[in-house]
Amino acid sequence: MPGLKLQGLHKQFGEVVALRTLDLAVESGEFVSLLGPSGCGKTTALRIVAGFEHADEGRILVGDKDITDVPANRRDMGMVFQSYSLFPNMTAQQNVEFGLRIRKQRSAERARRASELLDLVGLASATGRYPHQLSGGQQQRVALARALAIEPSVLLLDEPLSALDAKVRVQLREEIRRIQTQLGITALYVTHDQEEALSVSDRVVVLSHGQIEQVGTPAEIYGEPQTVFVAAFIGTMNRIEATVRADPSGAVESAGHRLPVHAARNWTSGLHVLMLLRPEVIDLRPLQGDTSAGGEAMTGNVKSHTFLGPVTRVQVSTPIGDLMVDVPSVEALSVSIGARVSLTWDPASPRLIELPAGAENVVGPAAIIAEDELQPA
Amino acid sequence: MADTTRDITTLPMSRPRGILVAKRGSLAWLGVVPFFLYTTLFLLLPALWLTTDAFRSPTGGYTFSFIQKLFQSQYENAFFTSIRISLVTALVGGIFGLFVAYAALREDVPRWVRPLLTTYSGVAANFAGVPLAFAFVATLGGAGLVTQFLARFGLDIYARGFSLYTFTGLTITYVYFQLPLMILIIIPSLEGIKREWREAATNLGATHTQFWRHIGLPILFPSLLGAMVLLFGNAFSAYATPYALTSGSVNLVPILIGNVTSGEVVADPNLGDALALGTIVIISISVVIYALLQRRSDKWLRR
Amino acid sequence: MRRPRIAPWSAFWLLLAVLYFLIPMYATAEFSLQTGNGQYGFDAYREILNDPSFKSSFLLSLRLAVETVLVSLIIMVPTVYWVHLKLPRLRRVMDFIAILPFMVPPITLAIGLLRELHPLVTVRQLTWLLSSPQQLILPYVIIVMPFTYRSLDAGMRAIDLRILTEAAQSVGASWLTILFRVILPNLRSALLSAAFLTITVVMGEFTIASLNQFQTFSVYIQYIGAAKANPAAALSIISFTLTWGLMLSILIIGRQRGSQQQAQIGTTR
Numbered sequence: 001m002p003g004l005k006l007q008g009l010h011k012q013f014g015e016v017v018a019l020r021t022l023d024l025a026v027e028s029g030e031f032v033s034l035l036g037p038s039g040c041g042k043t044t045a046l047r048i049v050a051g052f053e054h055a056d057e058g059r060i061l062v063g064d065k066d067i068t069d070v071p072a073n074r075r076d077m078g079m080v081f082q083s084y085s086l087f088p089n090m091t092a093q094q095n096v097e098f099g100l101r102i103r104k105q106r107s108a109e110r111a112r113r114a115s116e117l118l119d120l121v122g123l124a125s126a127t128g129r130y131p132h133q134l135s136g137g138q139q140q141r142v143a144l145a146r147a148l149a150i151e152p153s154v155l156l157l158d159e160p161l162s163a164l165d166a167k168v169r170v171q172l173r174e175e176i177r178r179i180q181t182q183l184g185i186t187a188l189y190v191t192h193d194q195e196e197a198l199s200v201s202d203r204v205v206v207l208s209h210g211q212i213e214q215v216g217t218p219a220e221i222y223g224e225p226q227t228v229f230v231a232a233f234i235g236t237m238n239r240i241e242a243t244v245r246a247d248p249s250g251a252v253e254s255a256g257h258r259l260p261v262h263a264a265r266n267w268t269s270g271l272h273v274l275m276l277l278r279p280e281v282i283d284l285r286p287l288q289g290d291t292s293a294g295g296e297a298m299t300g301n302v303k304s305h306t307f308l309g310p311v312t313r314v315q316v317s318t319p320i321g322d323l324m325v326d327v328p329s330v331e332a333l334s335v336s337i338g339a340r341v342s343l344t345w346d347p348a349s350p351r352l353i354e355l356p357a358g359a360e361n362v363v364g365p366a367a368i369i370a371e372d373e374l375q376p377a
Numbered sequence: 378m379a380d381t382t383r384d385i386t387t388l389p390m391s392r393p394r395g396i397l398v399a400k401r402g403s404l405a406w407l408g409v410v411p412f413f414l415y416t417t418l419f420l421l422l423p424a425l426w427l428t429t430d431a432f433r434s435p436t437g438g439y440t441f442s443f444i445q446k447l448f449q450s451q452y453e454n455a456f457f458t459s460i461r462i463s464l465v466t467a468l469v470g471g472i473f474g475l476f477v478a479y480a481a482l483r484e485d486v487p488r489w490v491r492p493l494l495t496t497y498s499g500v501a502a503n504f505a506g507v508p509l510a511f512a513f514v515a516t517l518g519g520a521g522l523v524t525q526f527l528a529r530f531g532l533d534i535y536a537r538g539f540s541l542y543t544f545t546g547l548t549i550t551y552v553y554f555q556l557p558l559m560i561l562i563i564i565p566s567l568e569g570i571k572r573e574w575r576e577a578a579t580n581l582g583a584t585h586t587q588f589w590r591h592i593g594l595p596i597l598f599p600s601l602l603g604a605m606v607l608l609f610g611n612a613f614s615a616y617a618t619p620y621a622l623t624s625g626s627v628n629l630v631p632i633l634i635g636n637v638t639s640g641e642v643v644a645d646p647n648l649g650d651a652l653a654l655g656t657i658v659i660i661s662i663s664v665v666i667y668a669l670l671q672r673r674s675d676k677w678l679r680r
Numbered sequence: 681m682r683r684p685r686i687a688p689w690s691a692f693w694l695l696l697a698v699l700y701f702l703i704p705m706y707a708t709a710e711f712s713l714q715t716g717n718g719q720y721g722f723d724a725y726r727e728i729l730n731d732p733s734f735k736s737s738f739l740l741s742l743r744l745a746v747e748t749v750l751v752s753l754i755i756m757v758p759t760v761y762w763v764h765l766k767l768p769r770l771r772r773v774m775d776f777i778a779i780l781p782f783m784v785p786p787i788t789l790a791i792g793l794l795r796e797l798h799p800l801v802t803v804r805q806l807t808w809l810l811s812s813p814q815q816l817i818l819p820y821v822i823i824v825m826p827f828t829y830r831s832l833d834a835g836m837r838a839i840d841l842r843i844l845t846e847a848a849q850s851v852g853a854s855w856l857t858i859l860f861r862v863i864l865p866n867l868r869s870a871l872l873s874a875a876f877l878t879i880t881v882v883m884g885e886f887t888i889a890s891l892n893q894f895q896t897f898s899v900y901i902q903y904i905g906a907a908k909a910n911p912a913a914a915l916s917i918i919s920f921t922l923t924w925g926l927m928l929s930i931l932i933i934g935r936q937r938g939s940q941q942q943a944q945i946g947t948t949r
Contacts, residue, residue, distance in 0.1 A: 052579070079580040082573075085573035098581055146577075147580075408758070411759070419818050477693050477696075485686050506901070506902060508920065511909075521707060552700075557701075611782065616786065617898070621905065
């Protein structure tokens with residue numbers, strides 16, 4: 001299986017820049033996701049790879065072969081679309097066979113391959129059904145089988161799960177991953193759903209305004225966001241504007257409070273930074289009476305609870321702003337709304353990002369908004 | 378389209394039926410009574426009236442003599458000419474209209490083209506009778522603009538046997554309302570061809586032609602056929618245009634009906650009824666053929 | 681968005697259509713401006729516009745058109761809505777009935793209707809109808825039915841009637857409220873296109889009107905055409921541009937007022 005290289009892809013629609021010199025190399029057999037909010041250029045990139053759009057500049061390579069000028073119908077790439085892409089006048093079997101029929105394969109061979117693939121996607125029993133007789137999830141399975149039938153060099157997936165119910169989504173994304181691993185096929189996956197991207201990919205590419213914000217493994221993207229955008233976009237992140245303090249053990253200062261951060265040791269004092277803290281790394285303890293927590297703890301009052309299953313997300317109002325804290329749900333019962341709590345964290349956990357001058361507005365409600373955008377309407 | 382979001386666990390064949398759908402034997406059908414009453418009174422009964430009158434002799438009692446008259450050569454010819462002109466103009470207008478509508482819907486065509494085309498078609502589809510006849514006399518008549526223009530290049534179309542008042546001339550004139558009618562009817566069906574189907578086919582290696590052969594045309598087939606049947610009926614019914622163009626002298630069924638009914642030549646209302654019945658029968662046959670052909674693609678259509 | 685260049689063959693078909701549509705119009709316009717001896721002028725137009733019958737027949741047709749729109753919408757909207765909502769099995773029957781008017785030619789319909797209504801002359805309460813041009817509305821509603829039904833059917837298919845209706849019911853709206861405040865605003869473009877086609881059909885209808893001997897606009901044109909050639913050509917141009925202008929303005933007005941609505945409906949690309 002060859003890999004896929006995008007070199008300096010640039011695409012503009014009138015005044016709007018959809019892609020700004022995008023470079024990306026997908027290794028052979030690798031599963032890479034393009035993740036970003038709508039309008040970030042991820043779909044444009046995929047459509048350029050598929051040949052439906054043409055980049056203003058840049059090249060696309062499959063293995064060592066430059067396919068930039070190869071027409072879409074000769075690129076040998078399998079693509080799975082968002083929805084409605086099955087041919088309504090053909091049965092599941094005929095849909096899967098279509099690419100082979102175009103390639104003039106003999107019908108016995110075609111039928112064998114089609115049933116093999118329908119079997120692979122778990123639809124062996126639905127071969128004779130027409131698309132309108134299949135559920136949304138089943139339709140996308142057929143679409144996957146159809147894309148795989150032509151033994152594509154690269155598998156392209158354009159938000160294939162976005163039109164499905166939550167439960168089917170999870171089930172199908174795992175199967176897509178299983179099949180991709182089993183076949184060892186190179187895959188490029190476009191999604192706006194971070195959970196989806198993080199759970200199935202070898203690497204995730206976070207895009208914003210046509211530019212790559214960060215490329216990394218799901219763990220890197222989640223645990224070590226490199227930019228303010230990634231920090232806001234991926235998961236829930238407490239973001240605290242602070243200034244680096246001259247402190248040998250490492251600390252920053254926010255709203256007059258000292259916050260321990262080992263990472264600050266390597267930073268110049270006085271630098272304007274954003275401190276990033278995941279809700280799950282904060283330790284919450286109820287305080288008895290009106291005692292203020294000593295030492296390194298932050299104190300605050302519980303503002304609200306959100307039950308998320310195994311954990312409950314607690315919003316705590318503190319002098320440095322509202323902080324989100326994940327508490328095991330069994331313990332959350334003991335912290336009632338209005339209760340006074342102390343918050344501590346391992347100083348090794350927080351990350352710092354240097355704030356560009358005049359970038360105040362990146363903090364605050366943006367985190368919540370960004371997360372809302374991720375929920376499919 | 379709600380089906381696509383259905384859970385994988387639901388039975389594929391079950392159609393979602395909300396609580397609002399009427400159960401058998403409920404009173405919900407009362408809601409459509411006004412409509413059915415109206416169509417019965419002003420569409421079915423008049424047609425039925427004519428049908429029975431076609432068998433009624435002026436002296437009372439019933440007779441087949443008027444029906445038999447239809448097989449006299451003059452009337453038989455009228456039916457043949459009407460069928461021929463309807464078929465030809467349905468095909469020409471239909472295919473021409475399909476291409477024009479498809480071209481107008483393409484993404485590379487400026488947006489303003491479409492509203493201009495559809496409004497123009499809406500008006501032109503009903504542009505008939507004297508205004509239409511005039512327009513074509515001024516264009517292709519003996520002193521018409523195009524006739525003169527061609528004559529300047531040494532092509533005297535009238536010397537070569539063309540006449541606006543013959544079959545060819547009528548055909549060219551009929552297409553003026555057939556083409557826009559086709560455009561109006563087929564645009565919604567063309568919009569039903571999803572971009573994803575085209576792209577999926579391309580992605581799987583199909584050329585433009587292969588897409589249309591295997592996917593586009595089979596999907597479009599029922600609506601295409603239905604549109605052509607409508608065009609056929611539309612041409613068959615045309616009265617004002619051939620009347621105006623030939624002052625009622627052309628041998629077409631609607632003209633004959635008008636003549637024998639209004640008594641300009643000979644008043645013979647029962648013959649008119651028989652001719653009308655014949656018309657209904659011919660158009661019904663075309664609809665039945667359509668229904669039979671359509672059944673072929675029915676299996677993958679949503680019911 | 682930057683547009684790619686228009687594909688040559690689609691430009692070809694569009695150009696062919698434009699030529700076919702416009703040359704006869706141009707020829708008619710040229711003819712209507714001729715005043716004899718190779719001179720051009722607006723004499724024909726002046727003559728037409730000064731003819732009182734022009735105004736009266738045009739207004740009669742326009743009035744019939746508007747009344748036909750109203751009657752046909754009053755009958756069709758509740759019916760199509762009801763069928764979509766409660767009697768989906770009737771959809772196929774409706775599809776069939778809606779093309780029946782195409783199978784019964786207008787001339788047949790007109791004669792049949794005359795025959796049917798004739799015995800009613802003796803009924804005193806109905807004599808006004810039988811002598812007034814308003815009786816034309818009866819068959820007109822039938823001949824515009826294919827257009828009205830298609831527009832409404834497509835419009836109702838595009839929105840989720842059931843969800844809209846259930847949502848309205850859940851807040852206690854009556855059927856009338858649901859229809860007028862919820863369904864109709866969402867059907868704006870379908871209603872517009874139904875009205876639009878109805879108007880063009882009625883404005884151009886000749887067969888039934890002439891058989892019943894009412895001087896509608898198209899009957900008037902026929903009458904002028906038999907008598908005077910140049911004014912008839914002028915009249916053709918006037919009638920075509922008037923109707924087209926009317927359509928375009930309906931479309932533009934509908935667009936402007938409908939634009940806020942669009943976002944809620946969520947068009948399917």
